[in-house]
Amino acid sequence: MIRGFYTILGPERSRLTVFLFWVVVYGTAQGLAMLTLVPFVRHLLDGDVEAAAAWLWPLAVLVAVGACACYIQAMQGMRMAVYSMRMLHHRLGDHMVTLPLGWFTRDRVGDVSQIAVKGTMFVGSTGAHFITPVVANTVSSVVVVIGLCFFDWRIGVLMIAGAVLLALVGRASSAMLADAENRKRGATVDVNNRVLEFARCQAVLRAFGDAGSHHVPLSESLAQQARIGKAMMWRSVLGILLNGLSVQIVFSAVLAFGAWLAVTDRIEPALLIAIFGLAARFFGPIGELAELGSTLRMSTDEINRITGVLDTERMPAPDRPKELTDHGRIELDSVAFTYDDSSPVLRDVSFVARPGTMTALVGPSGSGKTTIFRLIARFYDVTDGAVRVGGVDVRDQDTVTLMRQLSQVFQDVYLFDDSLRENIRIGRPDATDDEIAAAAETAGVTPIVGRLPDGWNTRVGEAGSALSGGERQRVSIARALLKNAPIVLFDEATSALDPENEAHVAASIRALADNSTVLVIAHKLSTVVAADQIVVLDDTGRVVDIGRHHELLTRGGRYAEFWAQRTAAAGWTMAASGQ
Numbered sequence: 001m002i003r004g005f006y007t008i009l010g011p012e013r014s015r016l017t018v019f020l021f022w023v024v025v026y027g028t029a030q031g032l033a034m035l036t037l038v039p040f041v042r043h044l045l046d047g048d049v050e051a052a053a054a055w056l057w058p059l060a061v062l063v064a065v066g067a068c069a070c071y072i073q074a075m076q077g078m079r080m081a082v083y084s085m086r087m088l089h090h091r092l093g094d095h096m097v098t099l100p101l102g103w104f105t106r107d108r109v110g111d112v113s114q115i116a117v118k119g120t121m122f123v124g125s126t127g128a129h130f131i132t133p134v135v136a137n138t139v140s141s142v143v144v145v146i147g148l149c150f151f152d153w154r155i156g157v158l159m160i161a162g163a164v165l166l167a168l169v170g171r172a173s174s175a176m177l178a179d180a181e182n183r184k185r186g187a188t189v190d191v192n193n194r195v196l197e198f199a200r201c202q203a204v205l206r207a208f209g210d211a212g213s214h215h216v217p218l219s220e221s222l223a224q225q226a227r228i229g230k231a232m233m234w235r236s237v238l239g240i241l242l243n244g245l246s247v248q249i250v251f252s253a254v255l256a257f258g259a260w261l262a263v264t265d266r267i268e269p270a271l272l273i274a275i276f277g278l279a280a281r282f283f284g285p286i287g288e289l290a291e292l293g294s295t296l297r298m299s300t301d302e303i304n305r306i307t308g309v310l311d312t313e314r315m316p317a318p319d320r321p322k323e324l325t326d327h328g329r330i331e332l333d334s335v336a337f338t339y340d341d342s343s344p345v346l347r348d349v350s351f352v353a354r355p356g357t358m359t360a361l362v363g364p365s366g367s368g369k370t371t372i373f374r375l376i377a378r379f380y381d382v383t384d385g386a387v388r389v390g391g392v393d394v395r396d397q398d399t400v401t402l403m404r405q406l407s408q409v410f411q412d413v414y415l416f417d418d419s420l421r422e423n424i425r426i427g428r429p430d431a432t433d434d435e436i437a438a439a440a441e442t443a444g445v446t447p448i449v450g451r452l453p454d455g456w457n458t459r460v461g462e463a464g465s466a467l468s469g470g471e472r473q474r475v476s477i478a479r480a481l482l483k484n485a486p487i488v489l490f491d492e493a494t495s496a497l498d499p500e501n502e503a504h505v506a507a508s509i510r511a512l513a514d515n516s517t518v519l520v521i522a523h524k525l526s527t528v529v530a531a532d533q534i535v536v537l538d539d540t541g542r543v544v545d546i547g548r549h550h551e552l553l554t555r556g557g558r559y560a561e562f563w564a565q566r567t568a569a570a571g572w573t574m575a576a577s578g579q
């Protein structure tokens, strides 16, 4: 556990060393103070009050040293706990923004929230409350046992053997709990995820008649958690019983052995009584250590989880980022990509989007269009081939340079629970209100502002819940316009937009295309027709054709099929394609 603490404290590990130093001083003073009681009691029982009183001085000094060390270590421990909690949040946050997006799976997100909130609190309180009793009790017990060997080596050896036995029993009982605790933690993460899902997806659940409080996946997770909790409780009771029983057995053995030594005249009775007093003091901390065992292990597990996150490899960053050579150009060069261990999503994908042109990506659902966007924005690294943005491989650019070149308009727009104006300002934090208003005008946000109760200052609710889907997309377009990046990745809405929204989106794409290279996942036929080039993907993630609308239609094949299906669905006729 202490090694784990050293890892997570990083450059501030000297704080732990200083803290531990004072804890060891405290434990040693405690142990020595206990040892001085032996000659003190022995002389008292022998009736030599003067000799007994002489031991009061070292005792007083040791108590004073112990008290000072106790105070200093408590202050150091508190500071270290506060620091480690604050610093851990920063370190976790800083590290997580460098991890590939693929790392943030649903389970992991639940786990990370546990680690960031409960885990860091737990680790902090371990530093403040548990390291001291564990280290100080261990040190004082060792000092007592070693000192005891000088008074009577036979009882000393017996107590060393007893301490080893107690340590083994403590280990066994805490290992017994380990598995149940891990399973309980997994169950808690699952319950957290299910509760969030239950709260967030109320609309879907109600629509499909699952609105009662007995949402089956949630009920199952809760039942599982209760089962594991019960098993854990039994194991922990058993562990406490085992520890308590073994302390009693070892203590009784010491008493019986001491009594035998006294009866057989092998030890002076006064010394034996003093040693018994010391033994009673010795087994107190030992018992406490055994009880702390499971807390310690839980804390070690939390530390391991935190270091697990901190040790996860970041997206590799180039040592020397390269200068951009071809602003606004996107090139995919024989790109292959596979998510985790699944089958390839993209195979040998190559195309170039030239500056100032619009490229439409079309293909069946699941053909990898969104994945191409993710690779361009380097949410993931390609499995094979290369993605070049601005003429340079995205792996040879730093994140800031890459992101500065890209604006992204996704379907699942995330709006923050802030005012409408601030949600647009995210596009360019230093933009003036006039610039925001101009972008909003082009994207068609201005009419929305008029409808909202507080106009520009209206909070749009968590995830933009105060706005409709079409309105959220217009806000997202306004962000992109405001950013005015050389490249725009635009994912058109799949759902039919009302004519007003449709007109705004079309006007916005035109406005974006004036200054930028636009790559659009096209769902609207008008966008496809207007594109400078169309990249057609098939359902295996291969590019099957590239060209303008008329060329592709003339060539026939996949694009002609796609066009026929879409025009039929949209109520267009093939003749309309000539528009």
Ligand SMILES: Nc1ncnc2c1ncn2[C@@H]1O[C@H](COP(=O)(O)OP(=O)(O)OP(=O)(O)O)[C@@H](O)[C@H]1O
Binding pocket: 339, 340, 342, 345, 363, 364, 365, 366, 367, 368, 369, 370, 371, 372
């Ligand atoms: N994070 C992910 N982890 C694993 N597989 C994924 C992930 N995201 C997408 N996929 C899979 O990759 C394939 C391509 O998905 P992608 O979203 O790129 O397709 P798409 O062409 O954009 O689809 P649509 O038109 O329906 O949005 C699909 O089979 C999908 O299930």
